[in-house]
Amino acid sequence: MVVNDGLKDYHELISIIRNVVRYVHASPGCIDRFKICIKEARIVDKSIV
Secondary structure (H helix, E strand, O other): OHHHHHHHHHHHHHHHHHHHHHHHHHOHHHHHHHHHHHHHOOOOOOOOO
């Protein structure tokens, strides 16, 4: 299928993103630093809303 072929290209990228999310969630220090980065970049944190 065309959709599956297209998703294969993104499989590695999705895997990397999932690993980064796991790493950040595993450490309270990483979560705090991530929240600081969100504020500095002026990104809306949807988990607080």
